[in-house]
Amino acid sequence: MKFSAGSAWRRILFRHEMLLLVVLIVEWLLFLHFGTMTNRRGVTVGFGTLDRQFDILRHSCEIGLLALALTPIILTAGIDLSVASLLGLCAIVFGQLTHDVGLPLSLAIPLTLLAGGLGGAVNAGLIAGLRLPPLIVTLGTYSLFRGLAEAMTGGAVTYTQFPSGFLALGQGRWLGVPAQAWIFVGVAVGMWMLVHRSVAGRFIRVIGFAPEGAQYAGVRVGKCLTFVYVLAGLVSAAAALVYTARLGQAKADAAVGYELYAITAVVLGGTSIFGGKGSVTGTLLGVAVIAVLKNGLATLPVVIRMNSAEELSGLLTGGLLLFALVIGMLPKLLSAVCIRR
């Protein structure tokens, strides 16, 4: 068989996702072994319970939605630091619409999604319209959206007592699994179709690989960029609804710092921060690895005794990310060494 560089490239991608899958399975088995125990009443507690697994799933939905929203953006060699702030803003908008304005859910939910879309449009206008650098623009809206949310609540108001039908979205089960998992799966399938099966997804990659080349190929770069940032706004709003429903409360500081977990998941999943290369499957695996790590650590007896789950998970997530980056660089480094010889 003739050696083809195309299949080699695919093999590397495949290998990256395989690597993540192996990491995921190994960490899951480790936590299952060391994090599961039986208490005095003979009931199994810790990692190896269905409740705990569903808990992991519930937690990964919010970061997962943000990571899915970020995947096409990072594929265009862009970034959106404002997704979690927009999540906070949308949570407050939803709280005000249902409580202060008194709108029914059937109106409040679409309007919240609209607010998310508008937030994304602010980013899109500055990035696609004025061609400002995404990092700076979204650093600005990162503060802006959060600031707006705090101004709207005076930094103090917390909206609680949502209708039970809405809370079921975050706390109940549909068809035996946590309800928000269905939303997550829906968005994931949609994103996968967009990135891997649509012409728009191809344009997104072209913009990431060669922004000028995209223009010369007739790609409407501005339109594509607008689309991915507005889409990220919409998905952030959906994440806000899920988040509010899970906690049963909407506060201005909702999901602070989630954008960094989401970016970590995307990059861990093999998507290049320089654009072009990456996959939705990788992002999903990245989310799963981080979510299992964060939750699993909290079940280990030694960690519980030291009360240091938060710190350890930060440490390990960071280490894992750097490890994945180095692994990703290996083929390039090896070939460089070969050429030098």
Add this chain to the structure above:
Amino acid sequence: MTPLLVFQRISKSFGAVRALRGVDFELRPGEVHALLGENGAGKSTLIKVATGAHTPDGGTLMVDGEVHDGLTPALAHDLGIACIYQQPALFPDLTVMENLALRLEKPASFARVRWTDRRKRAMELLAKVGAEILPDSTVNELSMPEQQLVEIAGAVGAEARIVIMDEPTASLTRREQERLYGIVRALKSEGIGIIYISHRLEEIFALADRVTVLRDGSSAGTFDVCDINEGELIRLMVGREVTHLYPPPLGSPGEVRLKVDHLCCHASGVEAVSFEVRAGEILGMAGLVGAGRTELARILFGITPADAGTISMDGRIVTVRSPSEAIDEGIAYVPEDRRRHGVVLDMSVAENVTLAAHRRYFPGGWLRDRIEAGAARDAVERLAIKTAGIDAPVSSLSGGNQQKVSLSRWLATEPKLLILDEPTQGVDVGAKSEIHALIRRFAEAGMAVILISSDLPEILGMSDRIAVMGGGKLIGILPSGSAAADVMAVALGQSGTPGKDIA
């Protein structure tokens, strides 16, 4: 008298392209030696060898009678070789004084800066070249000729004895030119040797002592300026044998496909260009680098839309404000910078082929693997693209095959007008004639073709008519079968040329 700089049989190749094929050149003290040649004749490569930017593959390079094998930019600087480029290479945000200091001082890393000395030195040097520039002005406040003067002051300050000037008058007014001539003559009287590159023949006769003509990477001869005339120089520049056969035109062109009327774009410097191209016709576009040909193509393709004038396709006035609108009107553009604009290197052959014609292959916006694979296999077969497979990334292909991918991307859109910008640049000889045959076939299939090329034999061999551009304007249109010297003469702005026909 020992010559300052001697090149003996200097050769240099870039991959398969032989930029210099054994060039002999000699620069004497106190001489202005002009270097003349078409685009791509090897002038830039020769300069880069002299400044140590390129290491020659073969031949001997002597400075002051001493052989130097491993000339580096730093060593060239120490030997007193300075180069003044067409676009001054100064730091725009630093002051004149700081720029000069960067060239001339070699302080230790944490040495104290002596501002008074710096200022004094800068003022001396600027006075020496007759520049009325304050040492404290930042470079981006200066005009282009003023920046050039700063460059020259730097060369004088470095006590350069070999000064290379690359088209220094390209952006100067008449009076600024005269002043530059004065400086050149002053440098010359101090025994400095000057290599002077210019496309303007009258300048060579006004200023130079000797002239060396480069052609296809070889020297076509060195002459005393008083022993040669303009006509002979032009003949020497272009007088090569046509090295391969061009496909013959068949039949007569059809209806007017593209009509351009007084097209202007202020931003890219294109002024009032009017011409027509018929279906089945190849219109060659000749001119020097910077004549405005690529700029014109970019207007027609909507990258820098026109601000005045009209474009008509098949008799209908169309607006082209973006490449996607151009594609909708049946206009295709194969750009000059293949690697950055023509193909997406990291994507596969198949993805590149279907990129511009996605509406045709993927109606509804969803990818279809089988259709894509079919289209890619068709393209690979039709254009004889050599690739490991349709899934291979374009970066793994040779230059000529990358160019064919770029071509096939546009053929897939079934264009009515195909604009080709330097389609055979950096392409090896075999692929070159294949591409020529393809271009003729596209024309025969009824496309109107605009062929922009700096390769004069290619223009002469391929074109049904030849449009010559200069300074953003269309200078003239010549019929097929025009002599190379006529085209060159029009492009160089020589008057009284036969066959000149302003459209």
